[in-house]
Amino acid sequence: MEIELLARDAINGEDRAFLEFIQACKIDLYKTALAFLRNEGDALEAVQEVTYRAYKGIRSLKEPSFAKTWLIRIMINYCNDVLDKRKRIILDEAFIHTEGRHEPHDGLEIRDAMEGLDARSREILAMKYFQDLKISEIAAALNHPEGTIKTWLNRALRSLRDKLDEKGGGFRA
CATH class of the missing domain: 1.10.10.10 (Winged helix-like DNA-binding domain superfamily/Winged helix DNA-binding domain)
Structure with a gap:
């Protein structure tokens, strides 16, 4: 599988392979973020943050065949963190009325x-x-x-x- 080969090269420090790996997975990352966060802007921000986290941690990935699952797991953990933070924020009435206008x-x-x-x-x-x-x-x-x-x-x-x-x-x- 192409993703596995890209992941193997990325683990070995090849930046171009990492970029191609992220490019191959970006739609799935975005869909996952959108499903959790329900906002296009937040989903795009999540993809950026997860790309950064994956880049920092790619060398810790032991099995390239699980690279996509590993990446999705990072996204899910990030989204859960964001949702947990949202629950702790007290929303004012104006924000509640403007929230959700751009959601699918x-x-x-x-x-x-x-x-x-x-x-x-x-x-x-x-x-x-x-x-x-x-x-x-x-x-x-x-x-x-x-x-x-x-x-x-x-x-x-x-x-x-x-x-x-x-x-x-x-x-x-």
Whole structure:
């Protein structure tokens, strides 16, 4: 796979390979950030920050075949940090009325419901459904057995369904 070769070269210190690796993954990074942060500007900022963090830490990556999963994991962790910080900020009424004017309108109920889930559930759902990772890839990225990942995914889907039912979303997984 081309990404794996680029990652291997990037680990060995080749900057051009790192740039090509990021270029190959940037759409997936952006989609992940947008799914979590629900704002185009924040998603673009997240891609920039994750690119920087990945550049600083690329040499710590031991297995090039997990490079894309590693990169997505950095993005998910960054997004969870941003969301945690947002929860701590007290929003004034003017900000609340201006918030959300530039958000995409498809899947808003699912995104709202996902925001109400715990970090692990959001992470697993994003890896499985936004990044189309296999259970085995998620298990390797999170360093847990596949059975545990299946259990966590099942619980996350159940929680998501419950949240959507509360809002009248009618979601069926």
